[in-house]
Amino acid sequence: QPVLTQAPSASASLGASVTLTCTLSSAYSNYVVDWYQQRPGKGPRFVMRVGAGGIVGSKGDGIPDRFSVLGSGLNRNLTIKNIQEEDESDYHCGADHGSGSSFLVVFGGGTKLTVL
């Protein structure tokens, strides 16, 4: 099954840009990954899906245009431009694998984004 690796933390100044990376384990370079935002004390919120060719489908409800994704090799990156205070959240990536009784979903460890 794939392993998704995320840096535990990231920071950026108000108005700046930041790129969060989700790295797939080798042999899973064709996998699509979902990004989720989780504000403190809240349930996760779907941001968007990303494959090797970029966004797959559409963004989640209410996700601003400042959020974009890029897929490159084993990386599935989420970029946030013109960072706002409300972007301070944990960001998780996830991907499904297998079928039937072997179906599962794996998540990365999450990245805590701090807005300075």
Place this chain on the structure above:
Amino acid sequence: EVQLVESGGGLVQPGGSLRLSCAASGFTFSSNWMHWVRQAPGKGLVWVSRINSDGSSTSYADSVKGRFTISRDNAKNTLYLQMNSLRAEDAAVYFCAPYYYDGSGYSFKYWGQGTLVTVSS
């Protein structure tokens, strides 16, 4: 509007049992796979289990296999998680989420607020 309301969490002793429920509305519950995902305090998301639309197929994370049972009642639009032989490491907020198809693939488009399970003597 999609709503997912988890309930049934609480404090339980190691080795005890709990049954979580998830009341769903705002989408066609009976057409969607449903999942449980948990999050220990300060930690990341961990997938727990899933059930297909009619309840005939299930799968579990290795860490809960043989102890947890997922089920659903499509007439009541409700998802369940029976948790037995609970361990300290099962302590977490438990979220339910439909695996929602949007035309390009399946994702956890909607989430509840979760229900907290505490395992302690």
